[in-house]
Amino acid sequence: MSPTQKNYLISLGQKARAASRKLAAANTSIKNRALHLMAKSVRAGQDRILSANALDIAAARDKGLGQALVKRLELDQVKIEAMARGLEEVAALPDPVGEVVTGWRRPNGLEINQIRVPFGVIAVIYESRPNVSSDAAALALKAGNAVILRGGSETLTTNRTLVDLLSGTLAAAGLPAEALQLVADPDRHLVEGLLGMRDYVDLVIPRGGAGLIRMVVEKARVPVIETGVGNCHVYVDERADLNKAKRIVINAKVSNPAACNAAETLLVHEAVAARLLPDLLAELRQMGVEIRGCDKTRSLFGGQLADGVQAVTEEDWSTEYLDLILAVKVVGGLEEAVEHIRRYGTRHSEAIVTDDYGRARRFTEAIDAAVVYVNASTRFTDGHEFGFGAEVGISTQKLHVRGP
Amino acid sequence: MSPTQKNYLISLGQKARAASRKLAAANTSIKNRALHLMAKSVRAGQDRILSANALDIAAARDKGLGQALVKRLELDQVKIEAMARGLEEVAALPDPVGEVVTGWRRPNGLEINQIRVPFGVIAVIYESRPNVSSDAAALALKAGNAVILRGGSETLTTNRTLVDLLSGTLAAAGLPAEALQLVADPDRHLVEGLLGMRDYVDLVIPRGGAGLIRMVVEKARVPVIETGVGNCHVYVDERADLNKAKRIVINAKVSNPAACNAAETLLVHEAVAARLLPDLLAELRQMGVEIRGCDKTRSLFGGQLADGVQAVTEEDWSTEYLDLILAVKVVGGLEEAVEHIRRYGTRHSEAIVTDDYGRARRFTEAIDAAVVYVNASTRFTDGHEFGFGAEVGISTQKLHVRGP
DSSP states (O other), X not given: OOXXXXXXXXXXXXXXXXXXXXXXXXXXXXXXXXXXXXXXXXXXXXXXXXXXXXXXXXXXXXXXOOHHHHHHHOOOHHHHHHHHHHHHHHHHSOOOTTOEEEEEEOTTSOEEEXXXXXXXXXXXXXXXXXXXXXXXXXXXXXXXXXXXXXXXXXXXXXXHHHHHHHHTTTGGGTSOGGGEEEOOOOOTHHHHHHHTOTXXXXXXXXXXXXXXXXXHHHHOSSOBOOBOOOXXXXXXXXXXXXXXXXXXXXXXXXXXXXXXXXXXXXXXXXXXXXXXXXXXXXXHHHTTOEEEEOHHHHHHHGGGSSXXXXXXXXXXXXXXXXXXXXXXXXESSHHHHHHHHHHHOOSSEEEEEOSOXXXXXXXXXXXXXXXXXXXXXXXXXXXXXXXXXXXXXXXXXXXXXXXX | OOHHHHHHHHHHHHHHHHHHHHHHHOOHHHHHHHHHHHHHHHHHTHHHHHHHHHHHXXXXXXXXXXXXXXXXXXXXXXXXXXXXXXXXXXXXXXXXXXXXXXEEEXXXXXXXXXXXXXXXXXXEEEOSOTHHHHHHHHHHHHTTOEEEEEOOGGGHHHHHHHHHXXXXXXXXXXXXXXXXXXXXXOOTHHHHHHHTOTTTOSEEEEESOXXXXXXXXXXXXXXXXXXXXXXXXXXXXXXXXHHHHHHHHXXXXXXXXXXXXXXXXXXXXXXXXXXXXXXXHHHHHHTTOEEEEOHHHHHHHGGGSSSOOEEOOHHHHTOOOOSSEEEEEEESSHHHHHHHHHHHOOSSEEEEEOSOHHHHHHHXXXXXXXXXXXXXXXXXXXXXXXXXXXOSOOBOSSSSOOBO
């Protein structure tokens, strides 16, 4: 990092710190007014956003980025409207600041209240999806924090326009414009710089793939909320309702395979494998899911197919496919399933399908994950599904907060 | 770190991970039984502990360690009995594991429960006081965690004996002995190794001085609960009850100056400085407190003394004395006090003395610290005072948990 870059970061940090103090003292109606103005500004600025986005897309194509990646950074009218509505939804959420979580009086008369307060300055480091800019800004501001955003270099023009439009409304609501800033230098070294600014950054949230999260955890000197890597399992027990099991597995795998809470591996009790797998796997294949099976799975199911079932490898067990691929293993029982999940799981979302009360209890106690499900799909791990309204990500770390 | 040392650490980690699973599933009565057996074992092993401690003390004196440091690592019958009683007190505390913090049902029928679970494996890194070994072990085990302890090298013999006595009782209670382990190699590199073991350590808690905490934050790849550095302030407002103010300042400075929650700087509103300071500072001096004052303090008070009052320096404002020294500053008002605390405070414990409701509110909102007091001493920041029973330290970081 050059001295100029260092000074740039420190200046961002100092402005964010000063702004955070005003944000922390801002009452709910001021913050909500800002969020509504932001929504308006995003809608009114649609053309500017789309032009900026077109430049990013053209540059990405020139660089030869893959179609899937280009797709991710592409905005359209629907996505821009979704951003605006997201801002309004966050305005409608309750304000966490000042909530008295609990309070008590000690025998000596000391009165103690535990009160929710803002973090101060939150840095969000993300990859190509530009809608994270408005989502993260909205949630952080609502909770009384200043935000420093650092998106992917391939969406810098889009993010710059977005942050311009969003932060440009803050003054009108009576809040400092510096409450929302973007690191506008694409040099990777600035991310490392940001991760070390213990005086100016109170929390960093990485949002993206496993590589980004690993890098942040490795380099950060500020506290991190780890989000996202989800190698999630569904275990179908001997005592499962097999119709329920089918619906849960299909939902967990197919409803949004690119999501971190999608199932990647299906574990099936050997006593029900012969009854469950042939139908279920045939149905999944019809939906475009590639099956990678253990030997038992292949002997149970593969024989029916001209092309058979691909053999699963050790690497598959620890892979978050984020795609229409499912690894399948027949296990001897609950304990083998628990051992498998302990070994390969990422402590995100894990599910058991069973009608046996004792086994459900054993699974929920033995499995260490942000969310453990009984007879429900891993796909429910989501801020909206939990009733929280919105989310920055799914925390898989163990210090508060854990989950959506 | 040599390959042998690396293997040693990994082996500690693997054993701790395996033990943590049994601990997590252990019910309250088993854990309490273990704690009571530990207390018995500490009492019965008093002679062994004292002999081991005598060896550490002799070695420390040979190395020329200062008297204060030697004092810290010294155990006696009273301290050993306090350890045993501490273990029994933790047994008497409620078990946090399994507590349903909150729960709700979604419109689609999904039932969500937020349940307290153990961390898994906790590493505690501490300095010379050997009683941390039993305190930290007791709290971690009660909360269903395996523990890896790493004390100061100057108390290795004492800690080895203590951990032997403590972990030796676990099997009799039906728990794995590996739930409590000590890093018995004094090489500093092993601390760094421990801080990087993301597969085997879920949380690290440094307990000690600013240097230790800085080192841990700098090197850790596992989540950290930062504890302890307390540059705490008492601000006496214009509208304060001056008798109350005196008692609070004296308590905050004198009752245990070596504690992290002791006040280091007194800020006084200029309107009451002339009435408060001469008496208060004279009284503090009689109690052995050295005063380091700003110019106004010196002109108000110093004139009465043959030797005057030492001038405070910029360095004093950011020093945690942990000693009978008090920096004193006369300020123009509440906002100057807030600015001073924001600049020099360590977000530990901060107090205002005032009878003005609005100023009390402004102070509690503007000051970002683990605990903010109105008309009470900073010394109340303590697990026992809060009614929690026991504590590993005072967390000054902002991810959960914050405070004792």
